[in-house]
Amino acid sequence: xxxxxxxxxxxxxxxxxxxxxxxxxxxxxxxxxxxxxxxxxxxxxxxxxxxxxxxxxxxxxxxxxxxxxxxxxxxxxxxxxxxxxxxxxxxxxxxxxxxxxxxxxxxxxxxxxxxxxxxxxxxxxxxxxxxxxxxxxxxxxxxxxxxxxxxxxxxxxxxxxxxxxxxxxxxxxxxxxxxxxxxxxxxxxxxxx
Amino acid sequence: xxxxxxxxxxxxxxxxxxxxxxxxxxxxxxxxxxxxxxxxxxxxxxxxxxxxxxxxxxxxxxxxxxxxxxxxxxxxxxxxxxxxxxxxxxxxxxxxxxxxxxxxxxxxxxxxxxxxxxxxxxxxxxxxxxxxxxxxxxxxxxxxxxxxxxxxxxxxxxxxxxxxxxxxxxxxxxxxxxxxxxxxxxxxxxxxx
DNA sequence: TTGCTCATGTAACACGTTACATGATTGT
DNA sequence: ACAATCATGTAACGTGTTACATGAGCAA
Numbered sequence: 001x002x003x004x005x006x007x008x009x010x011x012x013x014x015x016x017x018x019x020x021x022x023x024x025x026x027x028x029x030x031x032x033x034x035x036x037x038x039x040x041x042x043x044x045x046x047x048x049x050x051x052x053x054x055x056x057x058x059x060x061x062x063x064x065x066x067x068x069x070x071x072x073x074x075x076x077x078x079x080x081x082x083x084x085x086x087x088x089x090x091x092x093x094x095x096x097x098x099x100x101x102x103x104x105x106x107x108x109x110x111x112x113x114x115x116x117x118x119x120x121x122x123x124x125x126x127x128x129x130x131x132x133x134x135x136x137x138x139x140x141x142x143x144x145x146x147x148x149x150x151x152x153x154x155x156x157x158x159x160x161x162x163x164x165x166x167x168x169x170x171x172x173x174x175x176x177x178x179x180x181x182x183x184x185x186x187x188x189x190x191x192x193x
Numbered sequence: 194x195x196x197x198x199x200x201x202x203x204x205x206x207x208x209x210x211x212x213x214x215x216x217x218x219x220x221x222x223x224x225x226x227x228x229x230x231x232x233x234x235x236x237x238x239x240x241x242x243x244x245x246x247x248x249x250x251x252x253x254x255x256x257x258x259x260x261x262x263x264x265x266x267x268x269x270x271x272x273x274x275x276x277x278x279x280x281x282x283x284x285x286x287x288x289x290x291x292x293x294x295x296x297x298x299x300x301x302x303x304x305x306x307x308x309x310x311x312x313x314x315x316x317x318x319x320x321x322x323x324x325x326x327x328x329x330x331x332x333x334x335x336x337x338x339x340x341x342x343x344x345x346x347x348x349x350x351x352x353x354x355x356x357x358x359x360x361x362x363x364x365x366x367x368x369x370x371x372x373x374x375x376x377x378x379x380x381x382x383x384x385x386x
Numbered sequence: 387t388t389g390c391t392c393a394t395g396t397a398a399c400a401c402g403t404t405a406c407a408t409g410a411t412t413g414t
Numbered sequence: 415a416c417a418a419t420c421a422t423g424t425a426a427c428g429t430g431t432t433a434c435a436t437g438a439g440c441a442a
Contacts, residue, residue, distance in 0.1 A: 017393080019393050029293065030287075032293055033288060034286045034287050035430085041396095060392095091289075097195055100202075101276065101283075102355060108277070163295055170370075172366075191348075194400085211423090235423095258422085260421090260422075388441105391439085393438100397434080400429100407422100408423095
């Protein structure tokens with residue numbers, strides 16, 4: 001359900017094929033909602049069945065043909081309705097294997113634990129870089145998209161900024177957390193290795 | 194897969210029935226890995242098929258009978274092996290409907306957006322309280338559990354502390370983020386309402 | 387010549403959610 | 415009287431992952 005609305009939300013801006021939709025996903029929505037390509041293809045088919053999108057084939061000579069999905073009026077209405085009905089209970093299942101492993105980490109060696117925290121920090125620092133690259137992609141896309149008025153475009157930018165800020169802030173605090181964990185391990189004399 | 198190891202990890206400490214296992218889950222692992230009761234029952238059956246746990250019925254007069262699951266030697270080995278083989282690629286799918294809705298929030302009114310951020314802050318503040326209550330439950334449980342040595346018990350406590358700290362820190366930063374979002378909205382003149 | 391990107395999809399399986407069924411006890 | 419807690423489970427459905435199949439163009 002939620003994934004379908006995420007897809008509809010992206011399609012309100014511009015018609016897209018599944019493959020490229022996934023690219024946009026990876027550069028934006030992906031920070032808070034992940035989806036695989038096969039999932040996206042499946043949901044696009046489901047959305048077309050519902051009449052929320054229509055597809056058309058765009059032939060290409062050098063590359064494989066594209067199936068372009070365009071949102072319908074019914075799709076726009078459905079998306080708008082979903083958005084307005086902000087529910088009290090939201091979907092927030094958590095699946096963080098790293099935390100789980102650290103939670104049970106007492107059976108791991110000190111060196112191993114430290115190594116994992118260091119790797120974690122590295123990943124988070126890479127994430128910071130990836131984010132700024134994605135930002136470029138999104139601003140490029142924003143230019144392609146004709147917004148009805150400049151105010152609504154500015155509103156969209158604000159919302160994206162707020163979400164990007166969240167990603168940045170949590171990323172930052174996680175790096176700090178991991179650094180403190182390493183310190184904590186260094187200060188601890190529970191391991192003899 | 195991961196859920197099965199999470200369950201095994203808990204069962205290394207003490208034999209439990211599904212219902213109470215879920216309670217412990219909600220008070221600890223739940224911060225980074227959620228699971229429903231029916232999922233836990235299903236995985237316990239799967240674990241027994243694999244020979245990683247064995248169950249026995251504990252009859253009760255006043256309450257329904259309990260099916261107590263005890264981890265086997267094979268189960269302990271499987272868990273230990275899983276833990277040691279810290280993979281490079283970890284499971285971290287994201288499903289955060291709140292962020293998704295805010296991301297597409299430009300079509301929402303300013304008042305509505307502010308309301309949602311305020312609600313978000315409230316929830317986060319409740320979470321802080323819940324955490325400290327859970328902490329009490331966990332320390333009670335820790336007393337029931339006989340750890341082979343005091344050092345390993347202390348190690349376990351350290352790991353739990355590190356994970357609790359993570360939950361606290363991210364929670365804290367999310368409250369700060371939401372407060373800044375409200376400010377940002379207040380400062381903005383993009384809405385006329 | 388090996389692997390990546392573009393491009394679409396199917397099929398099988400694994401995992402997660404929701405609803406249903408049952409029923410005693412305890413607290414408000 | 416009503417709701418919550420304790421306690422276990424099944425069944426149907428919805429969602430997510432992984433592997434497979436196909437194939438051209440392009441860069442190292």
